Amino acid sequence: xxxxxxxxxxxxGPSGLLLSQLLHRQGIESVVLERKTRDYxxxxxxxxxxxxxxxxxxxxxxxxxxxxxECLVHDGIVIxxxxxxxxINLKKLTGSNVVVYGQTELTRDLYDAREAENGTLIFNVxxxxxxxxxxxxxxxxxxxxxxxxxxDCDFVAGCDGFHGVSRQTIPISARTEYEKVYPFGWLGILSxxxxxxxxxxxxxxxxxxxxxxxxxQNLSRYYIQCSLTDSPDxxxxxxxxxxxxxxxxxxxxxxxxxxxxxxxxxxxxxSFVTEPMRWGxxxxxxxxxxxxxxxxxxxLNTAAGDIHYLYNSFAQYYATGDTLGLDQYSEKxxxxxxxxxxxxxxxxxxxxxxxxxxxxxxxxQAAEVAFMKTNQHSQSxxxxxxxxLPY
Ligand code: FAS
Ligand code: PHB
Numbered sequence: 001x002x003x004x005x006x007x008x009x010x011x012x013g014p015s016g017l018l019l020s021q022l023l024h025r026q027g028i029e030s031v032v033l034e035r036k037t038r039d040y041x042x043x044x045x046x047x048x049x050x051x052x053x054x055x056x057x058x059x060x061x062x063x064x065x066x067x068x069x070e071c072l073v074h075d076g077i078v079i080x081x082x083x084x085x086x087x088i089n090l091k092k093l094t095g096s097n098v099v100v101y102g103q104t105e106l107t108r109d110l111y112d113a114r115e116a117e118n119g120t121l122i123f124n125v126x127x128x129x130x131x132x133x134x135x136x137x138x139x140x141x142x143x144x145x146x147x148x149x150x151x152d153c154d155f156v157a158g159c160d161g162f163h164g165v166s167r168q169t170i171p172i173s174a175r176t177e178y179e180k181v182y183p184f185g186w187l188g189i190l191s192x193x194x195x196x197x198x199x200x201x202x203x204x205x206x207x208x209x210x211x212x213x214x215x216x217q218n219l220s221r222y223y224i225q226c227s228l229t230d231s232p233d234x235x236x237x238x239x240x241x242x243x244x245x246x247x248x249x250x251x252x253x254x255x256x257x258x259x260x261x262x263x264x265x266x267x268x269x270x271s272f273v274t275e276p277m278r279w280g281x282x283x284x285x286x287x288x289x290x291x292x293x294x295x296x297x298x299x300l301n302t303a304a305g306d307i308h309y310l311y312n313s314f315a316q317y318y319a320t321g322d323t324l325g326l327d328q329y330s331e332k333x334x335x336x337x338x339x340x341x342x343x344x345x346x347x348x349x350x351x352x353x354x355x356x357x358x359x360x361x362x363x364x365q366a367a368e369v370a371f372m373k374t375n376q377h378s379q380s381x382x383x384x385x386x387x388x389l390p391y
Pocket of ligand 1: 010011013014015033046048049103125128159160163164165268285288297301303
């Protein structure tokens with residue numbers, strides 16, 4: 001059975017849903033193909049911090065009502081090293097801030113909006129294939145419940161994450177991949193406890209990195225750097241809390257409210273970029289094209305930057321036939337992606353313990369944090385990147 005639409009969006013995560021919703025607001029038709037179910041997608045606990053640019057895109061998409069009510073606006077973050085800590089005043093240094101609102105909630109809001117506006121979301125699809133992307137008549141085929149389908153379209157947006165089909169559709173001879181795998185992961189838990197601090201704490205210690213974050217005043221999100229050979233089952237809640245307390249300043253550890261974990265998972269850390277992010281009428285967005293370590297809270301926010309560029313390019317094309325935006329998409333998106341990749345790598349290098357570090361390396365790391373503690377320019381570089389570079 002053949003369908004026809006203007007843009008086929010592969011992937012029903014935040015990138016695909018945000019793009020589909022923005023296109024809908026411009027009267028541009030799309031179909032979203034998602035491999036899993038809505039509940040499965042919403043069950044993945046991921047990002048927690050949104051740049052102002054991402055917040056504005058949600059407003060532009062008409063999906064910001066709950067976020068504006070429930071989010072936490074943060075004007076600063078805390079960096080700690082051993083028992084010392086200092087605040088970086090994002091608002092004072094950049095005039096901007098970040099918003100704490102979980103990716104799960106953002107994705108839920110987008111699903112609700114797409115469904116309320118009768119968006120075409122097709123779940124549990126299998127064997128998705130992108131055909132003739134390098135022609136003027138691309139098509140997407142897929143299977144669902146044992147039946148085969150085909151969608152003829154003008155364009156395909158590959159929003160299907162790192163393990164999706166879109167990037168693989170681009171011939172290996174036509175793409176260049178850059179990767180850095182970090183020798184550790186992040187063990188994260190969610191607990192229905194009040195956050196230990198009203199701002200996020202990025203903690204560097206001799207035992208490794210830790211992050212104190214939150215979703216709301218009674219839902220905290222904590223991470224500790226862990227070995228790649230660890231599994232969540234290796235860590236009891238008690239062992240997690242004990243290790244977290246040893247990595248954050250003692251005074252903060254004393255006020256930490258612990259409780260049972262309601263989610264526990266390990267994310268490996270890697271930096272990855274594929275170039276170009278376009279091949280004919282196929283455009284890659286988000287994790288389908290790039291991955292960053294979560295240290296700088298750039299994963300979801302860099303995906304949002306891609307969507308900003310691609311949405312505006314589609315809007316320009318369908319309004320005027322002008323392909324300039326589409327032709328510049330990959331170069332523009334990659335310019336911002338690489339700055340996010342650099343920032344995430346830099347913060348990861350400054351705050352984590354690496355197995356092959358020498359005493360000299362540890363001294364350099366400590367000096368970098370000590371310099372940032374008292375130098376406004378160093379703090380401004382972090383702040384500008386953390387609140388989000390301009391689109
Ligand atoms: P996603 O991977 O979120 O979505 C892709 C969607 O495509 C998925 O729903 C998938 O089921 C679907 N799909 C895949 N293949 C398909 C196919 N062939 N056909 C149809 N559908 C297909 N970022 C942060 O900023 N902070 C964090 O703390 C953080 N933690 C993370 C933890 C983990 C374990 C992971 C994997 C990522 C984390 N990230 C974090 C990054 C994350 O938030 C991503 O940047 C964000 O999910 C990107 O969104 P999408 O590009 O939509 O990709
Ligand atoms: C989170 O709350 O999940 C979170 C926040 C900031 C990060 C990474 C993860 O840098």
